Amino acid sequence: MSATLCRSSNLPFRLAAIASVILTSASAIAAESADAQKAGATTQPVVVTATRTAQPLNQAASSISVLTQKDAEEIQPITFTELLLDIPNVDITSFDSVMNNRISIRGSGDREITYLIDGMRQDNQTIGGNRPSGIFMDSELLKQIEVKRGGGSVLYGNGGIGGTIAVETKDAADFLRDSDKDFGATLKAGYVSDNLEWQKSAYVYGRTELWDVVAGVTRRDSGAATSSETGHRNTADVDNDSTSAFAKATLSPLPEHLLQVAYFYDIAHNDSFFRSGRIDKYRYEQHRVSGKWEFEKNDWINLKTALQYAKSEFQFEGNRAGLSKDDFDSVSGNIQNTSYFSAFGTHELTFGGDFSKTSQNGQQMSLSGWMPDGSRPDSDGFDGGLFIEDQYALNDYLSIVPVLRWNYFKRESNESYPSLSDSKVTPGVTLRVTPMDSLLFWGSVNAGYRPPILDEMYFRMTYPDEEWTSIVVPNPDLKPEKSVNS
Structure with a gap:
């Protein structure tokens, strides 16, 4: 001026x-x-892991870190998990390998973390013994990642006593951001010298007022591995490749309705050649189809429901263990409604339920063809629950968020192993104090619940290595883990 x-x-x-x-x-x-200040408030990332409903990050009473689409574009990660390396209290193993990556939050294992894609819980398909299985989500598809430290099973079901990772994938609008165009295409190619990897991707996308459609494929092919401890290449000769394809269509025929259908396909290979002459070949393939419907009518009816089917196959071939494969099928779904009303303060009441049914079986190659694999017997698992949560604001400065969940699970096998089932009620509560707009104090206590997965109960293995023999003993008498997070 x-x-x-x-x-x-x-x-x-x-x-x-x-x-x-x-x-x-x-x-x-x-x-x-x-x-x-207003711009800062409007540009805050919107998160859902704290309460199952959308809210700005600076208003979320939970320990959450967020990575955005811009972060992924700047970092250009080799794998999804490389994006998480700098997040506090998060540890990554083998971040440069699609097949072997593992995530730990506050010391918890990967089996104790809930993993969500576009609001849909992904079944834990961690494979026991000499069969690794990492997280298959190409970073090219990422719009936002939420990492919530602390238990999430009271909100998202059995498991998740260590934390929650929620991934949101891109729409056409995300590819077209900073543009006034309604259609477009992206072609990208790159090379990473660290692991001798070529990256190639192609995406097409378009939008109107009624619909949003995007489809594409990413291919990664590398010829080396890097040790996270020394920074030098491993002595083993490694050949890795992965392909990720996806298509997503979102339709809004009326302002109060949203329909979405998505398809994801992932395939990865990891071949290791050792000086001793040993060869280990891993292959993982997954198809996943999901559908979502959202309906907002008034303060009382704000409905969200989703359904997902996933089918995957893991195959391992070694000159010591032979050729084996494991098939997994799962069907899962969830439904919830949020109501807003006033009664001695304001309430945001969310209630609903979810379920997941998983089946797995193993096969071993013999002289007569594929035969049942005794190390992984046919088995089935079911998890379900009902929940209710109330974000109750007594005034502009004080609110309390109680949550209650009923959990149920069942595990059974076609072998002589006994089945296991149980149910439990897990409560939680969060207190929020906001003395001013830019200042938030909060504290929470949540009960956690994690039943054993199928592999922990039924998988057994005897694998001769070069100098010793690896033996895995099944434990069908395992009991659920319980925790209190504060």
Whole structure:
């Protein structure tokens, strides 16, 4: 801002003019500050892992870190898990391998973390023994990642006593951000010298007021591995490749309705050649189809429901263990409704339920063809639950968020192993104090519950190595893990 003052011998007029400039400048500065605060509030990432409902990150009473689409574009990670390396209390094993990556939150294992894609819980298909299985989500598809430290089973079901990772994939609008176009295509190629990897991707996308469609494929092919401890290449000769394809269509025929259908396909190979002559070949393939319907009518009816089917196959071939494969099928779904009303304060009441049914079987190649694999007997698992949560604001400064969940699970096998089932009620509560808009104090206590997965109960293995024999003994008498997170 600039101002010109005419010379005058009349001092009062000079002072009045100077005061006018100062007050105008102060008003402009105050307006700019208010605009900046408003802009900061509107650009805050929106998260859902704290309460199952969307809210700005700075209002979420939970320990959450967020990575955005911009972060992924700047980092250009080799795998999904490489994006998580700098998040506090998160440890990654083999981040440069699609097949072997593992995530730990606050010391918990990967079997104690809930993993969500577009709001859909992914069944834990961690494979026991000499059969690794990492997280298959190409970073090219990522719009946002939420990492919630602390138990999440009270909200998202059995498991998750260590934390929750929620991934949101891109829409056409995300590819077209900063553009006034409604259609487009992206072709990308790159090379990473660290693991000798070529990256190639192609995506097409379009949008109108009624629909949003995107489809594409990413291919990664590498010829080396890097040790996370020394920074030098491993002595083993490694050949890795992975392909990820996806298509997603979102339709809004009416303002209160949203329909979405998505398909994901992932396939990965990891071949290791050792100096001793040993060869280990791993192959993983997954198909996943999901559908979502959202309906918002009024303050009482805000409905969200989703259904998912996933089919995957893991195959292992070694000159010591022979050829084996494991098949997994799962069907899962969830439904929830949120109501807003006033009664001695304001309430945001969310209630609903979810379920997941998983089947797995193993086969071993013999001289007569594929035969049942005794190390992984046919087995089935079911998990389900009902939950209710109330975000109750007593006033502008104090709110309390109680949550209650009923959990149920069942595990059974076609072998002589006994089946196992149980149910448990897990409560939780969060207290929020907001003395001013930019300051939030909170504390929470949540009960956690994690039943054993199928591999922990039924898998057994005897694998001769070069200098010793690896033996895995099944434990069908395992009991659920319980925790209290505060």
